[in-house]
Amino acid sequence: xxxxxxxxxxxxxxxxQEPARTPGRFIDLVADKLxxxxxxxxxxxxxxxxxxxxxxxxxxxGGGKRVRPALLLLCARLLGxxxxxxxxxxxxxxxxxxxxxxxxxxxxxxxxxxxKATLNQLWGNNLTVLLGDWIYTKAMQMALSHGQIEVVQxxxxxTLKMTEGELLAFERxxxxxxxxxxxxxxxxRKTAYLFSAACSxxxxxxxxxxxAGPALxxxxxxxxxxxxxxxxxxxxxxxxxxxxxxxxxxxxxxKLTLPLILLLPRVRPEEKRxxxxxxxxxxxxxxxxxxxxxxxxxxxxxxxxxxxxESYAAQARAELGLFxxxxxxxxxxxxxxxxxxxxx
Amino acid sequence: xxxxxxxxxxxxxxxxQEPARTPGRFIDLVADKLxxxxxxxxxxxxxxxxxxxxxxxxxxxGGGKRVRPALLLLCARLLGxxxxxxxxxxxxxxxxxxxxxxxxxxxxxxxxxxxKATLNQLWGNNLTVLLGDWIYTKAMQMALSHGQIEVVQxxxxxTLKMTEGELLAFERxxxxxxxxxxxxxxxxRKTAYLFSAACSxxxxxxxxxxxAGPALxxxxxxxxxxxxxxxxxxxxxxxxxxxxxxxxxxxxxxKLTLPLILLLPRVRPEEKRxxxxxxxxxxxxxxxxxxxxxxxxxxxxxxxxxxxxESYAAQARAELGLFxxxxxxxxxxxxxxxxxxxxx
Numbered sequence: 001x002x003x004x005x006x007x008x009x010x011x012x013x014x015x016x017q018e019p020a021r022t023p024g025r026f027i028d029l030v031a032d033k034l035x036x037x038x039x040x041x042x043x044x045x046x047x048x049x050x051x052x053x054x055x056x057x058x059x060x061x062g063g064g065k066r067v068r069p070a071l072l073l074l075c076a077r078l079l080g081x082x083x084x085x086x087x088x089x090x091x092x093x094x095x096x097x098x099x100x101x102x103x104x105x106x107x108x109x110x111x112x113x114x115x116k117a118t119l120n121q122l123w124g125n126n127l128t129v130l131l132g133d134w135i136y137t138k139a140m141q142m143a144l145s146h147g148q149i150e151v152v153q154x155x156x157x158x159t160l161k162m163t164e165g166e167l168l169a170f171e172r173x174x175x176x177x178x179x180x181x182x183x184x185x186x187x188x189r190k191t192a193y194l195f196s197a198a199c200s201x202x203x204x205x206x207x208x209x210x211x212a213g214p215a216l217x218x219x220x221x222x223x224x225x226x227x228x229x230x231x232x233x234x235x236x237x238x239x240x241x242x243x244x245x246x247x248x249x250x251x252x253x254x255k256l257t258l259p260l261i262l263l264l265p266r267v268r269p270e271e272k273r274x275x276x277x278x279x280x281x282x283x284x285x286x287x288x289x290x291x292x293x294x295x296x297x298x299x300x301x302x303x304x305x306x307x308x309x310e311s312y313a314a315q316a317r318a319e320l321g322l323f324x325x326x327x328x329x330x331x332x333x334x335x336x337x338x339x340x341x342x343x344x
Numbered sequence: 345x346x347x348x349x350x351x352x353x354x355x356x357x358x359x360x361q362e363p364a365r366t367p368g369r370f371i372d373l374v375a376d377k378l379x380x381x382x383x384x385x386x387x388x389x390x391x392x393x394x395x396x397x398x399x400x401x402x403x404x405x406g407g408g409k410r411v412r413p414a415l416l417l418l419c420a421r422l423l424g425x426x427x428x429x430x431x432x433x434x435x436x437x438x439x440x441x442x443x444x445x446x447x448x449x450x451x452x453x454x455x456x457x458x459x460k461a462t463l464n465q466l467w468g469n470n471l472t473v474l475l476g477d478w479i480y481t482k483a484m485q486m487a488l489s490h491g492q493i494e495v496v497q498x499x500x501x502x503t504l505k506m507t508e509g510e511l512l513a514f515e516r517x518x519x520x521x522x523x524x525x526x527x528x529x530x531x532x533r534k535t536a537y538l539f540s541a542a543c544s545x546x547x548x549x550x551x552x553x554x555x556a557g558p559a560l561x562x563x564x565x566x567x568x569x570x571x572x573x574x575x576x577x578x579x580x581x582x583x584x585x586x587x588x589x590x591x592x593x594x595x596x597x598x599k600l601t602l603p604l605i606l607l608l609p610r611v612r613p614e615e616k617r618x619x620x621x622x623x624x625x626x627x628x629x630x631x632x633x634x635x636x637x638x639x640x641x642x643x644x645x646x647x648x649x650x651x652x653x654e655s656y657a658a659q660a661r662a663e664l665g666l667f668x669x670x671x672x673x674x675x676x677x678x679x680x681x682x683x684x685x686x687x688x
Contacts, residue, residue: 049508051515103477107470126451126514129473133447133480134507140484141500147493156485163478164393170470171395 026334027066029327030073037069037090044091044138055119055131059098062116065342067227068093068198071335075216076202078328085146085205093198095139096155100162102132107170108253150204158197165189174254174279176264176272183261187228188221195224215319219332222316227339229309232257236293236302238343248289251278258308260292262301271295306340313340370678371410373671374417381413381434388435388482399463399475403442406460409686411571412437412542415679419560420546422672429490429549437542439483440499444506446476451514452597494548502541509533518598518623520608520616527605531572532565539568556666563663563676570656571683576601577649580640582687592633595622602652604636606645615639650684657684 027034038060045056069090076086104110105118106125112118120128136159143152169186172178199220203213235250236259250257256264256279264272274287274295281287296302313336323329371378382404389400413434420430448454449462450469456462464472480503487496513530516522543564547557579594580603594601600608600623608616618631618639625631640646657680667673 047508049511051511052508099477103473106473125469127511129447129450129476130507130511130514132473133443133476134504134511136477136480137500137503137507141497141504144493144497144500149488149491149493149496152493152496153485153488156481156488159481160478160485163474163481164391164396167393167395167471167474167478170474 026074026331026338027070029331030070030077033073033087033090034066034070036087037066037073037094040087040091040142041094044095044142045135047134051123051127052131052134055123055127058119058122062114064094064098064114065344066094067339068097068194071195071220071223071332072198072201074328074332074335075199075220076205078216078323078332079202079205079209079212081202081205083205085148086202088142088145089151089198089201089205092139092143092155093194093201095135095142096159096162097194099132099135099139100159100166102128102135104166106132107166110249110253148204148206151201154197154201154204158193161189161193162191165191165193169255174282175256176276176279178256178261180258180261183256183258184225187225187232191228191231192221192224195227196220199223212322215322219316219319222312222319223336223339226309226312226316226336229258229305229312230339230342233259233302233305233309234342234344236296248278248284248292251275251292252282252284254279254282258305259296259301262304263296263299266299267295309340313337370418370675370682371414373675374414374421377417377431377434378410378414380431381410381417381438384431384435384486385438388439388486389479391478395467395471396475396478399467399471402463402466406458408438408442408458409688410438411683412441412538415539415564415567415676416542416545418672418676418679419543419564420549422560422667422676423546423549423553423556425546425549427549429492430546432486432489433495433542433545433549436483436487436499437538437545439479439486440503440506441538443476443479443483444503444510446472446479448510450476451510454593454597490549492548492550495545498541498545498548502537505533505537506535509535509537513599518626519600520620520623522600522605524602524605527600527602528569531569531576535572535575536565536568539571540564543567559663559666563660566656566660566663567680567683570653570660570680573602573649573653573656574683574686577603577646577653578686578688580637580646592622592628592636595619595636596626596628598623598626602649603640603645606648607640607643610643611639653684657681 042057042060045060046053047056072090072093073086076082101113102119105113106120106128109120110118111121119131140152140155143155165186165188168182169190172182172186196217197220200213200217203209203216232250235248235257238247251260256275260275264275274291277287278284278292316336317333320329320333386401386404389404390397391400416434416437417430420426445457446463449457450464450472453464454462455465463475484496484499487499509530509532512526513534516526516530540561541564544557544561547553547560576594579592579601582591595604600619604619608619618635621631622628622636660680661677664673664677
């Protein structure tokens with residue numbers, strides 16, 4: 001089950017000089033299509049069932065970075081597609097991602113996401129479980145609409161992996177002995193597979209590009225790992241106002257992430273005990289969050305985790321060598337920088 | 345949203361003389377294929393994730409009546425199919441049904457199902473939410489394997505309806521003023537659509553039988569309503585040992601079903617108050633279950649609900665007139681009797 005090779009991938013030379021471009025601009029080329037995706041999301045998140053109508057509008061208003069649709073649309077553009085399919089599939093990957101978050105927030109007892117109350121906080125767990133089910137199924141229904149069965153298979157495979165990643169993570173919740181390999185196994189399933197599906201689905205849109213699919217899948221997977229590494233870093237480094245949720249949420253929820261996993265074998269027993277206490281208490285009642293932040297700062301493991309994220313970013317970029325130079329390839333080469341430099 | 349026509353369908357003459365055949369025998373013709381479905385269920389309910397391996401085996405061992413796969417297999421046989429597709433689809437409808445039950449049991453705080461502890465009782469809500477997600481997606485992945493996209497569309501549509509039925513039911517949980525129309529709207533979505541999909545999917549297996557699809561869909565839908573009416577009756581009439589869960593569970597969970605909905609406008613305020621008390625308390629602490637049973641017995645609404653079930657059974661049977669006589673048509677004509685006479 002474990003996949004040690006993922007954690008031990010030969011590091012690609014990290015880009016030492018960051019490009020001078022502005023993070024976030026990588027989506028400009030597909031801005032119109034992203035707007036179209038948004039229209040579809042809002043239209044499809046509706047039903048004659050009053051609760052779906054209400055909660056769907058709340059979700060559509062809630063925003064989100066729309067990273068997965070943006071990547072899917074850029075990869076479609078890279079392959080010369082300019083149709084309806086990629087807009088639908090962009091909405092579909094965002095819906096699958098949303099359904100996962102909705103069920104995760106139940107499990108994590110999360111009250112805030114993107115600075116707004118979570119659905120479970122507003123409407124309780126029961127309606128929220130059912131809404132997540134509805135959105136998963138809605139996403140599959142939409143994905144079927146263009147008759148491209150392999151696209152739906154790719155989405156099912158990724159969704160199964162995501163759920164498995166969540167299950168693995170939940171089974172190890174609160175564990176102080178989570179290994180680096182287990183951590184990478186979890187983030188690979190939980191995050192990287194859907195990124196990989198988002199980037200490679202355009203190669204399945206007719207005319208199919210079997211030559212491009214595997215490279216785009218690897219691009220997405222490396223970028224997905226990079227994305228999750230950065231996500232986990234932001235839990236240490238971002239301000240609550242930027243993140244829309246409390247800092248050190250992960251540890252408080254019982255989740256060890258890479259900076260602490262790397263740190264644990266190096267610290268004194270009483271320092272390890274601080275981390276264990278938060279994992280056990282699921283609160284910062286007996287240990288101040290600053291104590292944990294001081295520890296990681298002293299050990300430099302945030303920098304180490306960041307270097308690994310940069311290495312995956314470089315690996316993603318390297319997959320693009322196959323494609324002809326141009327503005328779309330530039331944008332996809334720049335996406336890892338956006339991921340590395342985002343503040344939320 | 346309401347569909348009053350469903351509750352007001354012109355009653356078909358109920359069969360006054362029950363056939364002399366034994367309930368349960370209607371599946372004999374597809375017994376071999378049901379065994380094959382069981383093998384697939386057991387094989388697919390597995391994963392390298394330890395929790396899925398464990399809980400999947402528990403589910404596969406847990407049994408169940410397998411009514412939906414049996415109907416799907418019989419309808420396939422009626423159309424002359426004898427291949428792998430119907431076995432796969434039989435397993436798929438059972439998995440979708442299972443995933444729904446798994447999430448329902450969380451919502452109902454149910455501790456027992458089919459005489460065994462529920463997954464939420466054994467492993468808690470969080471793992472159980474994720475396992476339900478995994479099974480839904482697994483079912484869709486399996487359904488895709490024969491490349492028949494319309495089958496998967498039919499399954500997605502039915503799954504959306506089921507989830508909507510559950511949401512409607514949950515929004516009206518504890519309501520003393522649930523109407524007959526609302527009740528039928530809920531059971532139609534919650535149960536009848538999946539029965540309808542199970543019965544009509546065989547018409548989508550090549551060579552497609554567009555002539556047969558609508559009649560089989562209507563057969564399944566009427567039979568599904570009949571099934572749910574009987575299910576709700578059994579909550580009043582069956583013994584706990586037969587049902588595998590406490591009698592009057594529905595009322596205790598805040599759910600009004602047809603016998604009580606029909607009864608409420610006819611009883612005295614203090615009798616209505618008894619029902620309200622259980623709905624409010626979600627327990628038989630202040631009202632004895634026997635008091636409720638005496639009420640329905642005095643008003644005769646169990647018989648009225650049963651007559652409606654028989655009317656839907658007759659309506660289902662009437663849809664089969666299109667098909668050539670033979671042992672498979674006989675079995676499908678007998679299925680409503682099995683549904684009407686089952687004790688659990």
